[in-house]
Amino acid sequence: MALAAWLLTYGGILKRNVLVVFALALGELAAAQITVVKAGRLIDPDSGTVLTNQVIMIKDGKIQAVGPALALPADATTIDLSDKTVLPGLIDCHTHVADGRSLEGGDPFNVLKKTASQIALESIPNARKTLLSGFTTVRDVGTYRALNDIALRDAIARGDIIGPRMYVAGAYITITGGAGAMTGQAPDLQLPWDLHYGEANSPWEVRQKVRLLAHDGVDHIKVLSTGAVLTHGSSPNATEFTLEELQAAVDEAHNFGLRVAAHAHNAQGIKNAIRAGVASVEHATLIDDEGIELAKKNGTYLDMDIYDEECIQEQGRNGTIPLDFLEHDRELGEKHRQNFRKAVQAGVKMAFGTDLGVCAYGTSPKQFAFMVKYGMTPMQAIQAATSNAADLLGHAKELGSIKVGKYADMVAVSGDPLKDVSLLERVEFVMKEGKVYKSAGKATCSQQE
Numbered sequence: 315m316a317l318a319a320w321l322l323t324y325g326g327i328l329k330r331n332v333l334v335v336f337a338l339a340l341g342e343l344a345a346a347q348i349t350v351v352k353a354g355r356l357i358d359p360d361s362g363t364v365l366t367n368q369v370i371m372i373k374d375g376k377i378q379a380v381g382p383a384l385a386l387p388a389d390a391t392t393i394d395l396s397d398k399t400v401l402p403g404l405i406d407c408h409t410h411v412a413d414g415r416s417l418e419g420g421d422p423f424n425v426l427k428k429t430a431s432q433i434a435l436e437s438i439p440n441a442r443k444t445l446l447s448g449f450t451t452v453r454d455v456g457t458y459r460a461l462n463d464i465a466l467r468d469a470i471a472r473g474d475i476i477g478p479r480m481y482v483a484g485a486y487i488t489i490t491g492g493a494g495a496m497t498g499q500a501p502d503l504q505l506p507w508d509l510h511y512g513e514a515n516s517p518w519e520v521r522q523k524v525r526l527l528a529h530d531g532v533d534h535i536k537v538l539s540t541g542a543v544l545t546h547g548s549s550p551n552a553t554e555f556t557l558e559e560l561q562a563a564v565d566e567a568h569n570f571g572l573r574v575a576a577h578a579h580n581a582q583g584i585k586n587a588i589r590a591g592v593a594s595v596e597h598a599t600l601i602d603d604e605g606i607e608l609a610k611k612n613g614t615y616l617d618m619d620i621y622d623e624e625c626i627q628e629q630g631r632n633g634t635i636p637l638d639f640l641e642h643d644r645e646l647g648e649k650h651r652q653n654f655r656k657a658v659q660a661g662v663k664m665a666f667g668t669d670l671g672v673c674a675y676g677t678s679p680k681q682f683a684f685m686v687k688y689g690m691t692p693m694q695a696i697q698a699a700t701s702n703a704a705d706l707l708g709h710a711k712e713l714g715s716i717k718v719g720k721y722a723d724m725v726a727v728s729g730d731p732l733k734d735v736s737l738l739e740r741v742e743f744v745m746k747e748g749k750v751y752k753s754a755g756k757a758t759c760s761q762q763e
């Protein structure tokens with residue numbers, strides 16, 4: 315072939331290939347950027363031990379090596395936390411980050427005063443505050459405006475906004491008039507689709523909702539097994555879904571590789587959920603001895619939000635919570651905490667979940683001190699929010715401890731949180747996937763970046 319013809323035929327491809335090679339070289343160069351974190355003390359929740367003078371090598375957002383004396387590349391960026399205690403990024407397994415400001419004042423009716431877009435945009439600071447408080451991952455367990463949480467999760471994952479890595483439920487699967495439904499309005503009021511997306515009233519309707527949500531791209535399923543405190547016309551003592559309906563939810567969710575979290579306050583609803591095979595029972599407020607035994611036998615996680623009672627009572631004193639909610643809550647708070655103590659003593663698997671949204675965003679760490687006050691060691695409370703939480707999420711390979719191959723998610727505090735766990739309320743350093751969001755106690759990324 316003549317040279318001119320050859321160039322005409324293959325020149326374009328050649329040029330493209332050169333560009334591809336150049337781009338690959340640039341990629342390699344970027345990938346070679348290594349960050350090194352020097353940790354004076356490093357908490358390992360997997361073994362329940364503390365290591366000293368560790369070096370953590372990070373590449374492409376993942377942990378590449380951890381050890382006391384690593385050979386460091388000369389051009390590595392070094393972050394010196396040798397006077398701090400470093401922990402894996404914290405995980406809150408029960409949040410409602412995508413409800414905007416509509417949970418303020420505790421009344422779900424606030425949701426009716428705004429469009430879904432308004433609520434989604436109002437959720438941006440919720441996500442940011444949650445991350446800056448040290449929570450690099452959350453399991454969000456329901457939003458009133460269905461699928462708002464998927465939009466928020468994806469916006470964070472794209473880097474459009476700052477927030478924790480989110481695993482989301484899409485909507486509440488609930489009986490009509492139940493704990494996850496919009497209730498209290500006149501029966502002839504027609505709600506928009508997204509305010510009753512997850513309502514189901516038979517095993518087959520439950521399966522249909524699970525299928526819809528799986529198709530929408532959720533990460534887990536949230537079912538409401540009993541009534542709720544913060545819902546009009548609902549009673550935490552009422553059993554809502556039947557065992558058969560809960561079994562349908564778990565079975566159908568498993569068909570799509572999804573786990574189920576069940577909201578349950580009363581003893582029967584808790585046991586129904588455990589027998590149906592859910593991964594976690596949320597609240598587990600009135601769990602009895604049989605329920606504790608069942609949870610232990612089945613390896614079911616309990617996710618007991620024992621701090622938010624403080625906020626409900628404060629809202630009661632300020633008159634900013636509906637009176638019927640306060641009535642539902644009467645006496646439940648202390649029983650909840652005593653049952654938490656029993657479950658811890660019995661050795662039930664516990665994960666950290668706060669029902670974030672009931673209390674102000676950014677206050678999740680306040681629960682640690684309560685978990686210790688009611689029977690956990692500081693290490694157990696930290697494990698609940700790291701290694702146990704990662705296991706509950708089904709992501710123990712990527713999250714929950716500072717180990718090779720996992721995401722470079724970590725936080726640091728001054729002092730020893732194993733002596734004073736409330737130090738976690740003042741996290742000074744936050745890294746998610748190798749990127750620093752907080753350093754020396756100050757945010758390092760503005761929302762506009």
Ligand SMILES: [Zn+2]
Pocket residue numbers: 408409410455669
């Ligand atoms: Zn909740």
